[in-house]
Amino acid sequence: MRIIGGRLKGRRLAGVRGQIRPTADRVREAIFNILGPEVNDSLVLDLFAGTGALGIEALSRGARSVIFVENHRSALQVLQQNLTKCGLNELSRVLPVAADKALPRLAAQSEHFSLIFLDPPYGYGIAARILPLLAQKNLVVPGGLIIAELSRLEELAEVYQSLVRHDQRRYGATMISFYTCRPNETPRFPGGVRRYSIHGENSHLPGFF
Numbered sequence: 433m434r435i436i437g438g439r440l441k442g443r444r445l446a447g448v449r450g451q452i453r454p455t456a457d458r459v460r461e462a463i464f465n466i467l468g469p470e471v472n473d474s475l476v477l478d479l480f481a482g483t484g485a486l487g488i489e490a491l492s493r494g495a496r497s498v499i500f501v502e503n504h505r506s507a508l509q510v511l512q513q514n515l516t517k518c519g520l521n522e523l524s525r526v527l528p529v530a531a532d533k534a535l536p537r538l539a540a541q542s543e544h545f546s547l548i549f550l551d552p553p554y555g556y557g558i559a560a561r562i563l564p565l566l567a568q569k570n571l572v573v574p575g576g577l578i579i580a581e582l583s584r585l586e587e588l589a590e591v592y593q594s595l596v597r598h599d600q601r602r603y604g605a606t607m608i609s610f611y612t613c614r615p616n617e618t619p620r621f622p623g624g625v626r627r628y629s630i631h632g633e634n635s636h637l638p639g640f641f
Contacts, residue, residue, distance in 0.1 A: 433485060436461045438492030440518055446510045447483055455485060455551060455581060459603045463579055464489060466599075466610070467547075470577060471495055474547040477538070477571070479531045479562065484511040486549040491520050495547070500526045501534040531562055539569035546576045554583040563611065567593035574615030582607050 435443045436457060455463075463486075464471065471490050476498040478487035487498035500515075502508055508528055515521050527534045531552070548566065552558035559580045566572055578595060580588065584607040590597045592611070599610040 433457065433483070435485075435489055435492050435518075437464060437489070438494065440488070440492035443492075443518055445483055445485055445488065445514045446517075448504075448506050448510050456603070456606070459581070459606055459608065460485060460489060462601070462603065463608060464493060466601075467577070467579075470547065475545050475573075477501070477543075477545040477548045479534070479548065479550050480552045480558075481511060481526075481549075482507050482551070484514050486551065487524070488514060488518060488520060490547065490549075491518075491523055496523075498524045499538070499543070499545075500524060501529065501531050502526070503528055503530050531558075532565065535562075535565050535569050535571065539571060543571065544573050544576075545571055546573050548572060548576070548578045550578060550580040552582070555586065557586065559586070559609075560588055563588070563592040563595060567595050567613075572613040574613055576613045578611040578613075580609045580611065582609070 433445045433447050434457065435441055435445065472494040474490065474495045476487055476490045476495045478484065478498055478500045481487055481500040481502040484500055487500050491498055500511060502511055511526060515524050550559055550562055559582050563580065566578065572578060584602050584605055588609050594613050595611045596614050597609055597611050601608050
């Protein structure tokens with residue numbers, strides 16, 4: 433596993449064998465190709481952070497800071513190791529608690545984020561439970577983005593209160609859903625939900641391989 437872009441491009445990251453499912457390099461690269469300049473100076477929350485690959489990639493590409501949420505003991509050790517190895521401790525904070533416990537705590541601290549990664553274990557419907565909490569706790573700034581990674585067999589609603597899905601893309605067995613926090617009930621990305629696949633006629637679109 434490696435950092436794909438930015439000032440730390442090419443740096444190797446440690447992984448957790450057999451217990452944590454990291455986002456595949458090609459999926460991570462596609463996500464950041466789609467995000468483009470949205471990452472610059474962003475305030476990032478990395479939920480179910482695992483080894484920290486998504487949040488570290490964001491820092492490499494110019495994010496202002498990242499809060500990592502992870503409560504798996506082995507993953508926490510590797511996450512801390514990766515942050516230290518990359519010299520990112522001053523730009524990051526690690527919360528060693530479950531995501532549903534972290535969100536009320538962050539809300540009580542008046543934290544707000546412009547970019548949130550949500551990458552829970554597949555097949556348990558966790559993303560569908562966390563998205564409403566993010567909306568209820570007002571943790572996403574207007575126009576802020578949430579990128580949810582889940583199995584293509586799972587379903588998410590198009591709207592969770594202020595959060596509106598504006599894009600959805602499939603990479604093999606993985607589905608990536610993009611939500612934006614709409615200010616004044618107006619979605620930032622008009623035109624409804626776009627669904628793309630890396631297989632078939634849409635595979636030429638940016639961010640696909």
